[in-house]
Amino acid sequence: MKHIISVLVENEFGVLSRIASLFSGRGFNIESLTVAETEDKTISSMTIVTIGDDHIIEQITKQLNKLINVIKVVELTESVQMAREMVLLKFAVNSGPKRLELLRLVDVYQGRVLELGARSLIAELTGERAKIEAALEVLSPFAIKEMSRTGMVALARDGVKN
Amino acid sequence: MKEISGAQILLEVLQEQGVEVIFGYPGGAVINLYDCLPDYSCRHFLVRHEQAAVHAADGYARATGKTGVALVTSGPGATNTVTGLATASMDSIPMVVFTGQVPTPLIGNDAFQEADIVGISRPCTKHNFLVKRVEDLERIINEAFHIAGSGRPGPVLIDLPKDVIAGKCLKKAATKTLLKGYNPNYAGHPGQIQRAMEIIFKAKKPVFYVGGGVVLADAAKELTELARSLRIPVTTTLMGLGAFPEDDELSLGMLGMHGTYRANMAVTESDVLVALGARFDDRVTGRVDKFAADAKIIHIDIDPTSISKNVSVDIPIVGDVADVLGKMLDLMKSSETETKACAGGHDAWLAEVARWRDLHKLSYQQDDIIKPQFVVEKIGELTRDKNPIVSTEVGQNQMWAAQFFTFTEPRSWLTSGGLGTMGYGLPAAMGAQVAFPERLVIDIAGDGSIQMNSQELATVVQYNLPVKVIILNNGYLGMVRQWQELFFDKHYSSTTMDHAPDFVKLADAYGALGLRATKPEEVEPVLRQAFAHPGPVVVDIVVAAEENVYPMVPAGEAISNMLLV
Numbered sequence: 265m266k267h268i269i270s271v272l273v274e275n276e277f278g279v280l281s282r283i284a285s286l287f288s289g290r291g292f293n294i295e296s297l298t299v300a301e302t303e304d305k306t307i308s309s310m311t312i313v314t315i316g317d318d319h320i321i322e323q324i325t326k327q328l329n330k331l332i333n334v335i336k337v338v339e340l341t342e343s344v345q346m347a348r349e350m351v352l353l354k355f356a357v358n359s360g361p362k363r364l365e366l367l368r369l370v371d372v373y374q375g376r377v378l379e380l381g382a383r384s385l386i387a388e389l390t391g392e393r394a395k396i397e398a399a400l401e402v403l404s405p406f407a408i409k410e411m412s413r414t415g416m417v418a419l420a421r422d423g424v425k426n
Numbered sequence: 427m428k429e430i431s432g433a434q435i436l437l438e439v440l441q442e443q444g445v446e447v448i449f450g451y452p453g454g455a456v457i458n459l460y461d462c463l464p465d466y467s468c469r470h471f472l473v474r475h476e477q478a479a480v481h482a483a484d485g486y487a488r489a490t491g492k493t494g495v496a497l498v499t500s501g502p503g504a505t506n507t508v509t510g511l512a513t514a515s516m517d518s519i520p521m522v523v524f525t526g527q528v529p530t531p532l533i534g535n536d537a538f539q540e541a542d543i544v545g546i547s548r549p550c551t552k553h554n555f556l557v558k559r560v561e562d563l564e565r566i567i568n569e570a571f572h573i574a575g576s577g578r579p580g581p582v583l584i585d586l587p588k589d590v591i592a593g594k595c596l597k598k599a600a601t602k603t604l605l606k607g608y609n610p611n612y613a614g615h616p617g618q619i620q621r622a623m624e625i626i627f628k629a630k631k632p633v634f635y636v637g638g639g640v641v642l643a644d645a646a647k648e649l650t651e652l653a654r655s656l657r658i659p660v661t662t663t664l665m666g667l668g669a670f671p672e673d674d675e676l677s678l679g680m681l682g683m684h685g686t687y688r689a690n691m692a693v694t695e696s697d698v699l700v701a702l703g704a705r706f707d708d709r710v711t712g713r714v715d716k717f718a719a720d721a722k723i724i725h726i727d728i729d730p731t732s733i734s735k736n737v738s739v740d741i742p743i744v745g746d747v748a749d750v751l752g753k754m755l756d757l758m759k760s761s762e763t764e765t766k767a768c769a770g771g772h773d774a775w776l777a778e779v780a781r782w783r784d785l786h787k788l789s790y791q792q793d794d795i796i797k798p799q800f801v802v803e804k805i806g807e808l809t810r811d812k813n814p815i816v817s818t819e820v821g822q823n824q825m826w827a828a829q830f831f832t833f834t835e836p837r838s839w840l841t842s843g844g845l846g847t848m849g850y851g852l853p854a855a856m857g858a859q860v861a862f863p864e865r866l867v868i869d870i871a872g873d874g875s876i877q878m879n880s881q882e883l884a885t886v887v888q889y890n891l892p893v894k895v896i897i898l899n900n901g902y903l904g905m906v907r908q909w910q911e912l913f914f915d916k917h918y919s920s921t922t923m924d925h926a927p928d929f930v931k932l933a934d935a936y937g938a939l940g941l942r943a944t945k946p947e948e949v950e951p952v953l954r955q956a957f958a959h960p961g962p963v964v965v966d967i968v969v970a971a972e973e974n975v976y977p978m979v980p981a982g983e984a985i986s987n988m989l990l991v
Contacts, residue, residue: 330730330731
């Protein structure tokens with residue numbers, strides 16, 4: 265089962281490598297990992313999407329907590345998190361009815377067109393993972409030249425018990 | 427205030443930390459440090475290989491409870507520490523290892539004697555640091571000692587670029603540590619401890635399963651009092667030997683793959699198993715689903731990751747074993763009726779344990795060839811009133827020492843439990859001898875493992891560390907040979923040590939005393955002579971070549987399923 269783990273770490277060199285080597289050394293999976301500074305420059309926030317049964321997730325959170333540079337580990341369950349992913353898509357399309365159809369679909373998924381050229385189009389989509397997956401399925405018949413996904417970022421909602 | 431160099435800051439902080447001894451080996455990257463070393467009170471012991479510096483610091487730490495310190499140069503000096511770090515990491519030994527590094531502007535350039543030791547050592551240290559600015563050095567060293575010695579202890583590595591050691595800054599007294607994410611939990615949860623005691627009071631067939639954590643927490647006294655008051659039998663892991671006196675009738679001896687029959691049977695049949703500072707290692711549990719299958723399990727450990735890692739636990743208690751045992755003793759003392767009923771209710775259980783003890787004792791047949799078990803028993807007999815420290819190498823020598831030596835004191839047993847590092851025993855004994863110059867320190871070795879760090883004979887002779895190395899010489903890599911005999915049709919592939927040196931001559935070449943015994947009647951006089959000699963001794967004892975360690979639980983089997991002969 266998929267789990268989202270939010271980790272606050274000290275913003276120091278080598279921390280990402282400690283986390284990555286913990287996962288590889290103990291045979292845990294990483295589906296996606298995002299990391300960036302928080303409002304406090306000395307602290308970074310990581311969102312890790314991982315797969316495993318309850319026993320494995322318990323070990324992952326405990327092992328993360330054991331790392332000296334890790335300040336806080338929270339497992340974010342479905343009900344308490346806000347999670348988003350972003351994808352950038354480059355399509356090879358010329359002007360014409362196909363492009364109109366593509367623009368309409370991007371609009372349906374509340375996406376934005378970032379660049380429109382004579383032979384290509386770059387669009388941005390943001391949303392929950394399920395929405396991104398659905399959008400990608402619908403958009404796949406169009407010629408996607410390149411794609412870049414962020415992986416998930418998540419926060420716990422206020423006032424909801426984990 | 428005057429600015430001082432990184433090297434001086436380091437040595438001053440070591441002094442403030444109470445470090446008296448450094449095991450090390452110089453080189454280009456740490457030459458500035460070695461230049462200052464004689465000006466400070468720390469004694470430096472020059473080893474002959476960096477791996478031995480780390481094992482010596484480890485042996486020093488196990489014997490004293492203090493944090494061991496090693497100092498080596500960059501590149502190969504640093505990479506040679508890896509086995510020592512991994513050994514200490516697996517057995518939770520507090521240690522700070524300083525490695526030299528090329529100057530910061532050269533890091534990443536494949537400079538001469540450059541190695542990314544922070545990257546290499548990450549999985550085998552509790553934590554590690556690369557010091558980038560001399561201003562950070564003092565804080566980092568203090569943090570390193572704090573991390574190494576607190577919580578579940580472990581080795582910490584500090585990588586020191588040459589320009590940081592040579593650089594200058596003001597030394598600020600007692601810089602605050604900045605460890606936001608590190609706060610080990612010492613106090614066990616009172617509610618959980620209460621629940622645990624209720625279960626223990628009601629147990630009909632309880633067993634204490636004691637690991638190295640009890641030794642590390644210095645909780646042997648509390649454990650002994652609790653076990654004796656409640657009349658609960660105690661088994662120890664390899665790492666826990668000495669945490670409970672083995673001459674007590676409640677002692678079951680060691681459990682696991684080469685555990686005693688009674689220990690393995692008692693754990694298997696127990697209804698309550700109390701794990702104290704132990705981590706359910708595969709060499710202990712054998713087949714996990716058959717391990718104490720009918721028992722309620724109470725697990726006390728300072729490391730939350732140890733709990734429910736291998737075996738699911740009914741009552742987890744995260745905390746310092748000494749703290750938790752202290753609280754358990756308080757509860758016991760305030761519950762007189764329960765204590766009496768509990769202690770009085772174990773007659774049948776203890777009778778069953780005694781029956782198992784008599785059914786299959788640890789045994790061997792001494793005939794006209796020296797048996798290794800006989801040698802270990804003789805060592806025990808001749809040193810009973812001498813309070814010796816015993817180290818071992820790894821393999822059969824280690825298991826026979828664990829089985830046939832009677833351990834009564836904590837911190838007197840140095841062995842590489844988790845990693846199983848051959849070549850550990852001599853340098854570890856050396857470290858312990860530095861800490862306790864007056865005590866008898868014995869390395870029980872095999873002819874294979876002693877050759878992995880025998881160069882340290884030069885060190886023990888140089889500093890007159892009177893370590894006694896007793897080689898159980900069977901001409902084989904005995905434990906692997908035993909597995910080959912039992913599970914691979916006696917196909918002794920690469921386990922015959924045909925070209926061992928003459929160990930008596932080897933000792934002589936280094937300036938140590940070399941002795942040999944080849945007949946059973948020679949064992950005692952030779953050992954007496956060795957123990958009476960004021961300097962280091964190597965005793966080569968030619969033992970039965972194909973003797974096996976029994977009992978033995980084949981890997982992956984239930985621990986009640988023992989090969990007994």
